[in-house]
Amino acid sequence: MKYHITTFGCQMNVHESEKLAGIMEKLGIVSCTKLEDADIIVFNTCAIREGAQNRAVGNIGSLKSLKKHYPQKIIAVCGCMTQQEQIAKKLYKMFPFVDIIFGTKNFDKFESYLIETIKNKNINSKKRIISISQEDNVVENLPIFRSSGKNFWVNIIYGCNNFCSYCIVPYVRGRERSRNKEDIINEIKQILNSTNEKVRITLLGQNVNSYGKDKYEDYGFAELLNEICEIDGNFELTFMTSHPKDITDKVIDAISHQNKIIKELHLPVQSGSDKILKAMNRKYTIKSYMEIINKLKKLIPNIRLTTDIIVGFPGETDEDFKKTCELIQNVNYSGIFAFMFSPREGTVAEKMENQVPYEIKNQRVNHLLNLEKEIQNNNSKK
Numbered sequence: 001m002k003y004h005i006t007t008f009g010c011q012m013n014v015h016e017s018e019k020l021a022g023i024m025e026k027l028g029i030v031s032c033t034k035l036e037d038a039d040i041i042v043f044n045t046c047a048i049r050e051g052a053q054n055r056a057v058g059n060i061g062s063l064k065s066l067k068k069h070y071p072q073k074i075i076a077v078c079g080c081m082t083q084q085e086q087i088a089k090k091l092y093k094m095f096p097f098v099d100i101i102f103g104t105k106n107f108d109k110f111e112s113y114l115i116e117t118i119k120n121k122n123i124n125s126k127k128r129i130i131s132i133s134q135e136d137n138v139v140e141n142l143p144i145f146r147s148s149g150k151n152f153w154v155n156i157i158y159g160c161n162n163f164c165s166y167c168i169v170p171y172v173r174g175r176e177r178s179r180n181k182e183d184i185i186n187e188i189k190q191i192l193n194s195t196n197e198k199v200r201i202t203l204l205g206q207n208v209n210s211y212g213k214d215k216y217e218d219y220g221f222a223e224l225l226n227e228i229c230e231i232d233g234n235f236e237l238t239f240m241t242s243h244p245k246d247i248t249d250k251v252i253d254a255i256s257h258q259n260k261i262i263k264e265l266h267l268p269v270q271s272g273s274d275k276i277l278k279a280m281n282r283k284y285t286i287k288s289y290m291e292i293i294n295k296l297k298k299l300i301p302n303i304r305l306t307t308d309i310i311v312g313f314p315g316e317t318d319e320d321f322k323k324t325c326e327l328i329q330n331v332n333y334s335g336i337f338a339f340m341f342s343p344r345e346g347t348v349a350e351k352m353e354n355q356v357p358y359e360i361k362n363q364r365v366n367h368l369l370n371l372e373k374e375i376q377n378n379n380s381k382k
C-alpha cells in the first residue's frame with residue numbers, strides 16, 4: 001500500500017506528519033508523491049486563520065469523485081482544525097467519503113484507527129471513525145519518518161498557556177507540557193548517531209522559552225540549550241518560536257556564546273502599538289521588546305532577526321499601524337511574516353468590537369510587503 005500526506009500549517013504540523021508517516025512506514029506502507037496514486041490519503045490540517053481552514057476544506061472536497069471511483073481508498077483528516085470538536089463533526093457530515101477524523105491530542109492512535117479501517121474495508125463495512133480526545137498528553141517513542149533533509153525537528157514542549165486574544169492554538173493544542181530533558185537529549189544523540197553529515201537540529205514549541213516551567217525548578221530553556229550544545233557531534237542548533245515576554249538573559253547569553261547555535265532569532269512582535277499589544281494580551285510593551293532587540297544586537301552584531309505581524313486587529317487605527325511600520329524600520333528585520341487578522345471561533349478577539357474591514361487589512365498587509373522589500377533592498381545595497 002502507498003500513502004500521501006498533505007500538511008497545512010506550522011513546523012509543529014510538518015513534524016507531526018513525519019510521525020504519521022513513521023506509523024505508516026512501520027506498517028510497511030510506503031510514501032508516494034502523487035495523491036491520486038495513494039491508498040491512504042491524509043490531510044493534516046491547520047486552524048490558525050480562516051484561509052488555512054478553507055484550503056483544507058477545498059482540498060478534501062475535491063476528492064469526492066476520486067473516492068467514488070476508488071472506494072477502497074482510505075481518507076483521513078487530522079490536525080488542529082479537527083481538534084475543534086464542532087468542526088470535526090461538521091466535516092464528518094459534510095464529507096461522508098472521509099473514513100477517519102481525529103485531532104492533535106490522539107494522533108498517536110492513528111495506527112489503530114488505520115488498522116481498524118483496513119479491516120472494515122476488507123469486510124465491506126462502511127464504518128467510519130471520528131475520535132477527538134481532550135486529554136493533554138506527551139507520547140514518547142513514536143516512530144518518525146523524517147523528510148526534511150538535513151534539518152531534524154525535535155519537539156521540546158507541546159501546547160501553549162498564553163492565550164493571546166486572537167489565537168486558536170491554546171484551544172487546539174492544550175496546556176504547556178515539556179518533554180523530559182533526557183528524552184530530548186537521547187533523541188538528538190540518536191539523530192547524530194544516524195549520520196556522518198552535518199545536520200541542523202530545530203527545537204520546536206509554541207513557546208520554547210517556557211521549556212521546563214511545568215516540570216523542573218531550576219532547569220529551563222537556557223539550561224537545555226547549553227546541555228544540547230555540549231553533545232559531541234557535527235550539528236548546528238536553532239529553535240522556534242520564542243515569545244518576547246519570556247526570553248531571558250540566560251537564553252540570549254547562550255545564543256551569543258554557544259558556537260553551535262545559529263545566530264538568528266524569530267521574535268514575533270505582532271504589533272508596534274502598546275494599545276494593540278495590550279488588547280492582544282501579549283504582556284510586553286514596545287519599550288521592553290526594543291530592550292531585548294538592542295541587547296541581542298549588542299551581544300550578537302550579525303544576528304538575523306525575523307518577526308510575525310498581524311494587521312487589522314480589532315481597534316487598530318492608522319496611527320497604530322504607523323507605529324508598526326516605524327518599529328519594523330527601527331529593528332531592520334531580515335524577514336517579516338505579515339498576516340491579516342482572522343477572527344477565530346471561541347477566542348476573545350473574535351467578539352471584540354471595532355473589527356477592521358477587509359479592504360483596510362488588505363491595504364495594510366500590502367504596505368508591509370512593500371516596506372519589507374524596501375528594507376531588503378537597502379540591506380543588500382549595504
Ligand code: SAH
Pocket residue numbers: 048049166167168169205206207241242243268270308309310339340341342343344
Ligand atoms: N507560537 C508561535 C506561533 C503562533 S502562530 C508564537 O507565539 O509566535 C504563527 C503566527 O500566526 C503568529 O505569530 C501570528 O502572527 C499569526 N496568527 C495567529 N493567530 C492569528 C489570527 N487569528 N489571525 C491572523 N494571524 C494570526
Ligand code: SF4
Pocket residue numbers: 160161162163164167168169170206207243
Ligand atoms: Fe498563539 Fe500566543 Fe500561544 Fe503563540 S504564544 S501559540 S500566538 S497563544
Ligand code: F3S
Pocket residue numbers: 008009010011012013045046047048080081168169172173
Ligand atoms: Fe496551525 Fe496548529 Fe500550527 S493551528 S499554525 S498547525 S499549531
